[in-house]
Amino acid sequence: MGSVSEKRREEVISGSKKILRGKPVISGYASGKLVVSREPLSFWGGYDSDTGEIIDRHHHLSGEVVKGCILAVPGTKGSSTTTAVLLEALQKGNAPLAIITSDVDSFLALALVVSEEMYSTSIPLVALGSEVFAELPSEGEVTLKPDGRIIVYPF
């Protein structure tokens, strides 16, 4: 599934700004604070759709509120209810502004496809591939472009 070719990667260092290229799974524009998870996450039992908090007590981001942020996570794991939880979070306005993954994650993509189908609204989802994903800084501001480019402004 969708491993993103290294050749798509383009890195432009101009000052502290860095541009990463990914595959736009769900195309769109978003800009905001970056929160990076280095481990996969099950949204069921891991994401509170009422608050946007990471609630998996085994996860290193446990307690962090990522509502309104741009969440980077290698992918999902565990429960097949992850999709439903993200759909609820989107509907309640408690989802991240956008999600960046390593490989294409079909559980997350599905929630966004259904949200478009049902409510004509969604958030962008970009897959970077594992090598480019590893280049994301632990924190910073990012802007996602509809063509899959991610502009990173480290703090």
Next chain:
Amino acid sequence: MTLKLTELDSSNLAGESGPAVQMAMSILIRMSEIQSAKSLISIVSAHIDSALYIGPATLDYAERLVDLGAKVCVPTTLNVAGVDHNGWDRWAVPPEWARQARRQMLAYKSMGCEPTWTCAPYQTEERPGFGDQIAWGESSAVVFANSVLGARSERYPDLLDICAAITGRVPATGLHLVENRSGQVLVRLKSIKSNLLDSDEFYPVLGHYIGKIAGSRVVVVDAQGGNPSEDQLKALGAAMASSGSVALFHWVGVTPEAETIQDAFNGKNPEKIIDVSLSDLVRARNDLSSSTSDRLDMVVLGSPHFSLNELRSLGPLIEGKRRHPGVRFLVTTGRGVKLLAEEMDLLVPLMKFGAEITVDTCILTTPMLPSGIRSIMTNSAKYAYYTPGILDREVVFGSTQACVESAVSGKVVKDDRLWVV
């Protein structure tokens, strides 16, 4: 790469079989493109996790499909739901929540799904055959169907499983294709003693440990001598599908696609080899407990839902005993298994012990626990994994026997004898 559709797929997408089929097909095709599938394939059955009430959006989705006239076109079972219809009011489920959950359950029933309401449909109702193409939701059921039965399913997320059942079609991708079913990670148990391999408590702990390392890769376990039972394989898979996303494992000499280690890897080399040590497992076992206190309010067994055999084996452990009045003792199972157990008088010792039984749901999928229950003990890695996050309760993992002894004494009694390094 473009997706090739049959004439029927195309006419379904164009709405010629009605708006429900059109909506389901449209979602399936978007997902096929995202997954880079080249075509769709037909399935012989489905198991639906989508009936679980998560909130207004999942209910809205179900009722939209019903309004459009959705009907499933293959035999379709239903996973755990939001309430135990015959007993939710004995627990702390808010009536309004129960009402919404019931609405969602009825929506899926009205689409022609069988009201099995269990996460372990393979224990009674639905047992796919070797090589069958199926679309199953519920991570613990998917890993069982793929690994133990040799059926072929991807991990179907909620919302997509029902699209597959309505159209009878799925993207030709992942574990549906035989070339993706070869082993990737080799797990060797050379240094694990046979008394541990023979114990039920070993399998959830091993699964919890492997899932974290394997992620979503295909796992091959080479135990050289171990001969796990179906219930033990069920516990192993559910644990790997909680700490990780394992959807297929092969146990050499036991599961149907792994008569030999060469079969399991299909001539390929492992990407990774894990030699499991006892101290790795002791750490994994400790990780399944969030509490070191001996406070105990409740024991809960049955994730995945208890089988007939598990109910039968519980009998001798609780015979002549009674739970402490301060500790509730709950077994979660499917209504099909409960019916059979009643017929076989297997529930009599449970009633004498003071146990309660919940069907159709579980502690993770319905807000049933009263606020006074703060500390839970379980023999299930899946319950143990999710309890701190979903229920905001403390949890202690232990063997079935330790769970029973704890329930009798009123406080957590640990038994670490098997786990001394």
